[in-house]
Amino acid sequence: MAFLEIENLHKSFGANTALHHFDMQIERGEFVTFLGPSGCGKTTVLRMIAGFETPTRGIIRMDDQDVTHLRTRQRKVGMVFQAYALFPNMTVADNIGFGLKIAHRPQAEISKRVHEMLELIKLPQLGERYPWQLSGGQQQRVALARALAGRPQVLLLDEPLSALDAKIRISLRQDIRALQRELGITSIFVTHDQEEALSISDRIVVMNEGRVEQIGSPSEIYNYPRTRFVASFVGTLNILAGHVVDPATGRMAVDGQELTTTQALPADDAGKRRLLALRPEAIVLEPASPGRNTLNATVEEVNFLGAVVRIRTRVKDAVISLDVFNDPNRGLPERGQPVSLGFSHENLLVLEEGGV
Amino acid sequence: MKSQSRVGAWTAVIVGSLYFLIPLIATFEFSLRMKRGTYSFEAYRVVLADPHFQASFGYSILMAILTIVVGVLLVVPTAYWVQLRLPKLRPVVEFITLLPLVVPAIVIVFGYLRIYNSSSILPFTGNERATDLLLVFGYVTLSLPYMYRAVDAGLRAVDVRSLTEAAECLGANWPTILFKVIFPNIRSGILSGAFLTFAVVIGEFTLASLLDRPAFGPYLQLIGANRAYEPSALAIIAFAITWASMGLIQVFGSARALSGQNI
Amino acid sequence: MSASSDAGSVQPELLVPPALTPTPRVDGPGRASQWLAWIGVMPFFTFALMFLILPTGFLMIGAFQDSQGHFTLANFRELFQPTVMDAYWISFKVSAASALGGALIGSLLAWAAVQGKLPGWIRPTLMTFSGVASNFAGVPLAFAFICTLGRVGLVTVLLKKYLGFNLYATGFSILSFSGLTLTYLYFQVPLMVLIVTPALDGLRREWREACDCLGGTPYQYWRYVALPVLWPSVLGATLLLFANAFGAVATAYALTGSSLNIVTILLFAQIRGDVMHNQNLGYALALGMVLVTGLSNGGYIWLRSHAERGRR
Numbered sequence: 001m002a003f004l005e006i007e008n009l010h011k012s013f014g015a016n017t018a019l020h021h022f023d024m025q026i027e028r029g030e031f032v033t034f035l036g037p038s039g040c041g042k043t044t045v046l047r048m049i050a051g052f053e054t055p056t057r058g059i060i061r062m063d064d065q066d067v068t069h070l071r072t073r074q075r076k077v078g079m080v081f082q083a084y085a086l087f088p089n090m091t092v093a094d095n096i097g098f099g100l101k102i103a104h105r106p107q108a109e110i111s112k113r114v115h116e117m118l119e120l121i122k123l124p125q126l127g128e129r130y131p132w133q134l135s136g137g138q139q140q141r142v143a144l145a146r147a148l149a150g151r152p153q154v155l156l157l158d159e160p161l162s163a164l165d166a167k168i169r170i171s172l173r174q175d176i177r178a179l180q181r182e183l184g185i186t187s188i189f190v191t192h193d194q195e196e197a198l199s200i201s202d203r204i205v206v207m208n209e210g211r212v213e214q215i216g217s218p219s220e221i222y223n224y225p226r227t228r229f230v231a232s233f234v235g236t237l238n239i240l241a242g243h244v245v246d247p248a249t250g251r252m253a254v255d256g257q258e259l260t261t262t263q264a265l266p267a268d269d270a271g272k273r274r275l276l277a278l279r280p281e282a283i284v285l286e287p288a289s290p291g292r293n294t295l296n297a298t299v300e301e302v303n304f305l306g307a308v309v310r311i312r313t314r315v316k317d318a319v320i321s322l323d324v325f326n327d328p329n330r331g332l333p334e335r336g337q338p339v340s341l342g343f344s345h346e347n348l349l350v351l352e353e354g355g356v
Numbered sequence: 357m358k359s360q361s362r363v364g365a366w367t368a369v370i371v372g373s374l375y376f377l378i379p380l381i382a383t384f385e386f387s388l389r390m391k392r393g394t395y396s397f398e399a400y401r402v403v404l405a406d407p408h409f410q411a412s413f414g415y416s417i418l419m420a421i422l423t424i425v426v427g428v429l430l431v432v433p434t435a436y437w438v439q440l441r442l443p444k445l446r447p448v449v450e451f452i453t454l455l456p457l458v459v460p461a462i463v464i465v466f467g468y469l470r471i472y473n474s475s476s477i478l479p480f481t482g483n484e485r486a487t488d489l490l491l492v493f494g495y496v497t498l499s500l501p502y503m504y505r506a507v508d509a510g511l512r513a514v515d516v517r518s519l520t521e522a523a524e525c526l527g528a529n530w531p532t533i534l535f536k537v538i539f540p541n542i543r544s545g546i547l548s549g550a551f552l553t554f555a556v557v558i559g560e561f562t563l564a565s566l567l568d569r570p571a572f573g574p575y576l577q578l579i580g581a582n583r584a585y586e587p588s589a590l591a592i593i594a595f596a597i598t599w600a601s602m603g604l605i606q607v608f609g610s611a612r613a614l615s616g617q618n619i
Numbered sequence: 620m621s622a623s624s625d626a627g628s629v630q631p632e633l634l635v636p637p638a639l640t641p642t643p644r645v646d647g648p649g650r651a652s653q654w655l656a657w658i659g660v661m662p663f664f665t666f667a668l669m670f671l672i673l674p675t676g677f678l679m680i681g682a683f684q685d686s687q688g689h690f691t692l693a694n695f696r697e698l699f700q701p702t703v704m705d706a707y708w709i710s711f712k713v714s715a716a717s718a719l720g721g722a723l724i725g726s727l728l729a730w731a732a733v734q735g736k737l738p739g740w741i742r743p744t745l746m747t748f749s750g751v752a753s754n755f756a757g758v759p760l761a762f763a764f765i766c767t768l769g770r771v772g773l774v775t776v777l778l779k780k781y782l783g784f785n786l787y788a789t790g791f792s793i794l795s796f797s798g799l800t801l802t803y804l805y806f807q808v809p810l811m812v813l814i815v816t817p818a819l820d821g822l823r824r825e826w827r828e829a830c831d832c833l834g835g836t837p838y839q840y841w842r843y844v845a846l847p848v849l850w851p852s853v854l855g856a857t858l859l860l861f862a863n864a865f866g867a868v869a870t871a872y873a874l875t876g877s878s879l880n881i882v883t884i885l886l887f888a889q890i891r892g893d894v895m896h897n898q899n900l901g902y903a904l905a906l907g908m909v910l911v912t913g914l915s916n917g918g919y920i921w922l923r924s925h926a927e928r929g930r931r
Contacts, residue, residue, distance in 0.1 A: 050828070051831070052828055052831075071831075072828070073831050073832070073833075073834045073835060073836065074830035074833060075832075076834075077832055078828065079828065079832040080827045081828070081829065083823065083825055083830045085823060085825035085826055085828070086853055087826060087829075087830075087843070087844050087848075088848060089844065089847040089848050090843075097832055097834075098835075098843070099831075099832075099833030099834055102833065102834060102836075102839045102843070143829075145828070146833070147832065147833075150834065152832075229690050291765060295696060308734065361735060361736065361738050362735060362737070364735070365730075365731035365732075365734075365735020365736065365737050366731075366732070366735070367730050367736070368727045368728055368730070368731035368735070369728065369732070369737065369745070371732075371743075372808070373726070375805075375808075376748065376752060376753045376805070376809075378767060378773075378774060379763040379764055379766070379767040379805065380763065381773070382725050382763070382765040382766045382767035382772060382773035382774060383762065383766040383767070384775055386766040386772075386773065387766075419679050427840060430662060430663055430666055430716050432660050432769070433660070433662075433663075433664070434659070434660045434662075434663035436659075437656040437659040437660050438660065440651060441652065441656035442654070442656050442657070442831065444834070445660065449663070452664075452667045452671065452672075455672075455675075456671065457916070458862070458909070458912055458913055458916045459671075459675050459867075459907070459909055459912070459913075460866030460868070460883070460908055460909075460912060461866070461868070462669075462868050462883055462886055462887060462905075462908075463886075463905045463908060463909055464671065464674055464675065464679060465890075466674075466678060466886070466901065466905055467674020467675050467676075467677050467678050467905075468670070469890065470674070470676050470677055470678065470681070471673060471677050472676050493666070493669075493670045494670065496666070496670070497671050500671075500875075502800055519801075520726040530652075531657065548821065555754055556754075557757070559670070559759065560756050560757075561758055561868065561869035561872070562758050562868045562869060562874075564886075564890065566890055573640075573757065573758060573869065576757075576758040576759060576762075576873075577758045577869075577872065577873050578760060580761070580762055580873055588762055588763075590762065591758065591759035591760075591762040591763050591766070594755070594758075594759035595751075595755055595759060595763075597787070598751055598754050598755050599751050602747070602750050602751045602754065603747075606747065606749075607888060617789075
């Protein structure tokens with residue numbers, strides 16, 4: 001039995017359906033991320049797991065117990081909010097110990113636990129400070145400690161890094177993951193930042209408009225997107241319009257140029273128009289060579305981004321971006337210059353028809 | 357628990373509404389009773405036809421308009437220069453604009469009577485017109501907090517510095533900037549301040565009474581002392597005017613102009 | 620209707636200077652425009668000096684002088700005569716009663732509108748009405764309450780007619796201390812609503828949710844989080860209400876006239892006709908008033924900045 005089971009969850013606000021049919025099994029100790037744009041329903045699911053909203057339909061089970069209609073304070077969940085939500089009238093230590101205090105634990109136990117948590121988040125000397133004296137990153141760590149102090153069965157994080165600076169975001173997400181591994185606590189992380197999701201999750205649930213688009217490991221989601229939405233939301237994707245020449249051999253045509261894909265195509269697809277997808281990192285600037293695809297394009301823009309140089313090229317109506325690593329000794333193509341884009345057969349993806 | 361708090365909330369709102377509406381209803385009902393035995397607007401007719409009403413109301417309206425004009429001319433350039441060139445003066449100016457809220461009106465007018473009486477250098481109370489002027493200045497003082505705050509919020513909302521610099525690049529001199537660029541953009545702030553000032557001045561009693569001017573406030577008090585039904589009609593009229601002023605503030609987007617800080 | 624001669628402020632947040640706009644350090648286009656700016660603000664400062672600072676200052680200084688202009692503390696001793704002390708005491712009682720009453724009722728109303736899960740139109744209506752009502756003070760308000768609770772007021776009559784309850788037989792009169800307090804509440808409660816509502820808005824929903832997650836009951840939330848966060852604002856607002864009532868003149872004049880001897884009425888009479896036969900005593904009276912209102916407002920401002928500290 002999975003630790004956290006979500007069955008057939010639906011949520012409607014009046015006439016507006018925020019969530020359609022959400023099903024998921026989460027194992028104990030797993031770190032799952034709900035990823036999607038604003039309004040996709042990811043926070044709605046999280047809030048129903050926490051108990052702030054009641055599902056219109058469906059069941060939520062934690063450790064074999066049906067918690068669907070249980071009040072939040074009876075569920076033993078820890079929650080970290082985007083806005084930290086530390087109690088401003090209490091010190092850091094009081095914040096962390098709050099859950100234990102209202103459970104009437106003895107003072108000695110509370111102090112010991114608070115001390116442990118402060119060590120865990122590596123802020124042992126800040127116990128007597130007030131939240132407004134701390135930086136954003138520190139506040140969020142305290143919020144984490146507060147959520148974990150009571151040993152909850154599930155840790156819920158609602159876009160905890162969105163309010164922080166870029167550098168802090170990266171270091172803090174590593175810290176969160178490390179902490180979660182050490183404690184072995186089942187965690188659900190909500191974000192709209194795909195890099196965050198990819199870097200720290202065991203599994204990702206990609207959502208859009210109240211529906212699940214795909215569930216899988218970061219590598220699966222990135223390399224084998226099932227729908228156009230997943231493909232374009234997670235990473236940059238070049239989309240080309242083409243049509244099928246020969247489904248048996250996987251030959252496709254784009255702008256009069258012939259390409260080959262190893263993806264299986266239905267036999268009756270011959271002549272059909274399909275959307276092709278190409279990851280920027282799969283493309284190399286190289287002359288045509290046998291056994292590899294080649295696309296002739298014209299350079300539109302060269303953007304120096306530091307470690308990476310993003311080159312934007314055009315093939316008739318389609319824009320194709322590719323990234324090359326920065327190498328000062330090698331020259332870069334100029335605008336208007338014709339170039340030859342090379343990529344393997346495997347890297348040419350054909351998207352499901354109708355994927356938006 | 358949720359339904360409990362809803363019952364509590366409804367109770368509070370209903371009781372509150374009753375407390376606030378009943379006096380208005382009572383006053384209105386009373387004002388209709390002038391003609392014995394039947395409801396009529398007789399009291400209103402009498403009041404509106406009363407030359408003293410017209411005179412004092414007209415006087416107060418005139419005072420209000422003068423106050424608004426003087427106030428705007430005084431406050432807008434000040435707020436503008438402080439924001440733009442003299443930010444260090446800001447705390448001083450703000451303190452000054454808060455003083456009228458701390459020092460009661462009666463103390464202020466007491467001060468006027470002592471300093472500007474007939475035996476001083478500036479004998480404002482020496483003759484009627486001069487006293488009128490003093491009254492206007494007093495009203496400007498009383499309405500200073502509202503006017504300054506409304507204008508200041510309006511200025512900050514339109515980023516005065518950028519506007520001025522853009523105008524300067526295009527070759528404008530400072531009167532042009534002030535009147536053609538700044539004023540039009542803070543119109544809603546000025547209007548909010550103006551309507552508040554209007555509400556303040558129309559019914560003001562203390563200053564007008566102690567300076568012995570024939571304003572609406574003292575007139576109201578006099579009527580109240582001597583008549584039975586007219587005061588209630590006047591009270592309703594007064595309430596309607598206050599409501600109209602506040603309403604007009606809402607119309608002119610005051611929420612943005614007058615807020616600006618949560619408490 | 621006369622806001623400042625009675626109800627004080629319709630926009631209570633005026634009492635605290637807003638946060639400074641971050642004006643970038645600019646050397647400016649030169650000294651000419653700096654001079655121009657100084658000239659530009661001169662009218663304001665001249666005006667403030669002539670019509671605000673000097674008059675008040677004159678009285679404050681005059682309080683320390685006798686009729687010949689010599690320095691003396693005699694006026695303050697005179698303040699302790701029974702008439703004056705009584706006046707201060709009654710003023711204090713009326714102000715405190717209407718402030719506490721206004722604070723309590725206003726807080727409850729604000730809470731109902733903000734967090735009571737009522738239909739959406741209740742809150743804006745309440746705020747608009749509060750804006751109007753907090754300004755509806757002075758003479759018309761006195762009339763309104765006489766029409767309501769006066770001897771032949773609507774409510775008095777209805778109570779007698781339908782409940783057989785004779786209000787005036789209990790010794791109550793609208794033209795009294797309790798009547799005045801009740802009348803003052805009409806603008807005190809809306810003022811409180813206007814001040815407290817933003818403070819209640821400042822109670823973040825996440826605090827409640829975080830408290831729930833940590834196992835807290837609603838009572839524990841209010842006791843450990845919400846009330847501690849709110850009390851500076853509420854206390855500060857109460858002080859504001861106190862100062863507001865203390866300085867009010869017109870309502871009292873129209874309602875109780877000289878029958879209820881509060882400080883403002885006493886001062887009014889003193890200004891009109893030197894009833895205490897000592898000009899400088901009037902100054903001392905004024906000084907006393909300014910001290911009271913000044914301290915209250917100071918307390919409000921201090922508490923407010925104390926409350927702001929925890930937020931954002």
